[in-house]
Amino acid sequence: MNAHAENLTIYNSLKGEKEKFTPVKEGFVGLYVCGPTVYSNVHLGNCRTFISFDMVYRYLVHLGFKVRYVRNITDVGHLVDDADQGEDKIAKKARLEQLEPMEIVQQYTLDFHQVMNQFNAIAPNIEPTATGHIIEQIELIKTILDNGFAYESNGSVYFDVEKYNETHPYGELSGRKIEDLISNTRELDGQSEKRAPLDFALWKNASAEHLMKWPSPWGIGFPGWHLECSAMSTKYLGDQFDIHGGGMDLKFPHHECEIAQGTASTGVAPVRYWMHGNMLTLNGQKMSKSTGNSILPDELFSGENEFMEKPFDPMVVRFFMMQAHYGSTLDFTSDALLAAEKGYMRLTEALSHLDKLNAGSESSQDVQALVDSFYAAMNDNFNAPILVANLFDAVKYVNSINDGKASITATDLELLQREMKAFTHDVLGLSPAVSGGDDKLAPVMDLVLELRQEARENKDWGTSDKIRDGLANAGITVKDSKEGTSWN
Ligand code: AMP
Ligand code: ZN
DSSP states (O other): OOGGGGGOEEEETTTTEEEEOOOSSTTEEEEEEOOOBTTSOOOHHHHHHHHHHHHHHHHHHHTTOEEEEEEOBBOSOOBTTSSSOSOBHHHHHHHHHTOOHHHHHHHHHHHHHHHHHHTTOOOOSBOOBSGGGHHHHHHHHHHHHHTTSEEEETTEEEEOHHHHHHHSOTTTTTTOOHHHHHHHOOOOTTOTTSSSTTOEEEEEEOOTTOSSOBOOTTOSEEEOHHHHHHHHHHHHHOSSEEEEEEEGGGIIIIIHHHHHHHHHHHSSOSEEEEEEEOOEEETTEEOBTTTTBOOOHHHHHHOOSSSOSSOOOHHHHHHHHHTSOTTSOEEOOHHHHHHHHHHHHHHHHHHHHHTTOOOOSSOSSOHHHHHHHHHHHHHBTSOHHHHHHHHHHHHHHHHHHHTTSSOOOHHHHHHHHHHHHIIIIIISOOOSSSSOOOTTHHHHHHHHHHHHHHHHHTTOHHHHHHHHHHHHHTTOOEEEETTEEEEO
16 A cells, blocks of 8 residues: 555545545445446546546555446436436437447447547446346345335335435435425426325336336336446445445436435445536536537547537547546636647656656755655545646656756656656556557557558558558547647
C-alpha cells in the first residue's frame, strides 16, 4: 500500500460531506458504477461519467488498493420514462429497427467498448449484464417480499415505499421528503395496480407481445431497472460495499431505490460511499440524446459536427474533462477544447523533455513537496483539476531545467520522472502518445504510417488505400491534418 492511501477523502453524496475513506476490508475496494443502457451510441455526456469513474478507479489502484471494479450493462428493464411507465428502451429500438433486442444490445455494447478504448478507459473487472442475472434478481425480489417490503399485484411486484419508510428514511440520498414526494406524485394511467403512486416496480408482468420476458414465481415478466443494479452489485461486491458511482441524474429515483432495496433485503445499507459525477453540458444545457443536444465521440474525433470547428483527439478531450472536478458541471465549448489541446501538448512536451534531462549537484525546487502536492490533490476527493495545476508547476520546473535555468539532483530527477509519468499516464489516464495508448503498437504504427506516406509521395494510391483499409479493419482510424497524421 502507498502511505498516501491513509489520507484519501471522498465526498459522500449520502452524507453531503467529505469523509475519510475507510474500506470495508482493509486494502480492498469494491467499486460499482452504473453502466450504460445499450439502446443507442453513448454521447460525450455519458462518456464524461464513465471517464470520471475510470480516473477514480485508476487512483485507487495507484494507491495500492486491490479494487474489484464492476460496471454493468443495462440490457433490459430501463423504461422510456426512467421509472415504471412506457416501453423498454431497448425493445423500442428493436421494434423501430426491426431487429432482435439482442442485436441492439450487441451493437451498442460494442460501440461503448470501442469508445471507452479510444478514451483509454480501463475495462472493469466484471461487466455483468442484467439479462444474465435474472435468477439473482428473482431471488432478491423473493427476499424483499419475505421481509414484508414488497407486494404482488397482477403478476407484478412493487416495493412498498411507505412501509419501508416506517423504519428507514426514504429519500435520504436525494434529500427528498416522503411527504413532498407523495404529494408530487401523480397517479398515471396503468399504475393502478400499485398501492401507492410512489411504489416502484421490482418485477413487471409482461404482455403477450412484450419482447424480453422470463418466467418467475409471479408469472412471465421482466425485472425493474433499479433492481438490476442492486442484484448485480451485491452479488459481486457483497451486501455492503465501498463505493457506488453514477451520474448525478441517477440519484433519484435510481440510487434511492437501490438503497431501499438493499436495506430491505439485508437490513444494512448496501453502500458506504455514494459518488456522483456531474453533468456535461452543451450550450449550458445537459447533454442529452433525447433533446438532440449531444455530440457523439465519433463526431468529435472526425470533426463532423455542428458545434466544433475542428476534430479533437480523444486524449485532448480526456484532458479537457480532467481539468474540471468530477462533481462540477462542465460546459463543452470549442474554445475550451482548443485551450485543452494547447495545455495537453505542453504537458506531453515536458514529459518528453523529462527523459532527456541531465542531473546536477542540487535541486532548485523541493521535488518531494511537488510530488506530495499531486497526492494531496487526488486525496482531496479526487481533485483532478488541482492535480493538473500541480503537474503544470512541475512542467515549468522541467522546462527551466531543460533551458539550463534550473537544476535537479539524480535522485530527485528519478522521483519526478516516476511520479509525473504515473500521475499523467496511470492516474489521469492520458496515454503517452497524442494518439493511441499502446506502447508496443506506437512504433509499429509509426512505421506503417511512414510507409503510407512514402506510397502517397510516389502516388502509389493502391498501397496507401490498402494500408488505410487494413488499419480500418483493425479498428484503427487514420486522420490527416495540418499538424500531421494521427491515429486512434
Ligand atoms: P444511461 O445510458 O442513460 O443509463 O446513462 C449512462 C450514464 O451517463 C449515467 O451514469 C448517466 O448519469 C450519465 N449521463 C447521462 N447524461 C450525462 C451528461 N450530460 N453528463 C454526464 N453524465 C451523463
Ligand atoms: Zn444502476
